[in-house]
Amino acid sequence: MKKEKFTKKQLVEKFGNEKQKAYFEKYGFLAKTTEQAILKTLIQKYGFVQKTKEGNCIYYIVGAKRDKEIMRDSQRKPYDESFYVEGVVYCVTNKINGKKYVGSTSQTLAQRMTKHKNSSFDAESLNYNTKIAEAFREYGWGNFKWEVLEIVDDADELRQIECYWIYYLEAFEDDKGYNYELGKWVKIG
Known part of the structure; x- marks a missing residue:
């Protein structure tokens, strides 16, 4: 799978909207919510998206484009x-x-x-x-x-x-779930 690597600046230039580009140009950084919005857009379009840190630099790695883009829910769904x-x-x-x-x-x-x-x-x-x-x-x-x-x-x-x-539910079995076996807990909030 071919992967591309982007800096924050490159990420905004390639995938950001005009408002996000202007904000980054003016302030030189991305607000957390803006970064998350761009990452959500990438997940819709690409099969692999990862934010990684190398030394003091943060990079975004993007894999191959999806055959079919994942659609976002256009309306907020009410929960019971x-x-x-x-x-x-x-x-x-x-x-x-x-x-x-x-x-x-x-x-x-x-x-x-x-x-x-x-x-x-x-x-x-x-x-x-x-x-x-x-x-x-x-x-x-x-x-x-x-x-x-x-x-x-x-x-x-x-x-x-x-x-x-x-x-x-056998959620600890790799072919049935995402849980780890008991005794291998990962701290979650």
Whole structure:
């Protein structure tokens, strides 16, 4: 697969809109939200997108163009009430290959989704190289279905119930999911 490497300046010049180009020209840097917007656009068009750091320089590596561009949802989808309840075990399902990721959060699922999204596209995040983050970048955020499996009032039981669902759905098996085996936890918020 042919890959291209871009600096921030080159990234903005090639993929940014006029407003983003003007901002970068004036201030010499990208706001985090602007950078994320450009990266989302790249994910729609390219099969591989990665932000990497070499020494003090940040580069963006882009793979071959997709045969078919991934379409963004044009409207914000409303979530049901369970997405705004604190203390849930949730499942993320890849709509393309059926693989699952099971997680838990003491926050709301809506808040956790935001953290997943941000850490998946930030090369400096501890969670950038997790299987689920790599899948979000490869398949595009819109190709995943989110659902609450259980609402858990007791914080001590949250991880136990999460473990149950990981095993029940076999989400730790490479061909079925993105979870790591128990005992190999990656810190997520």
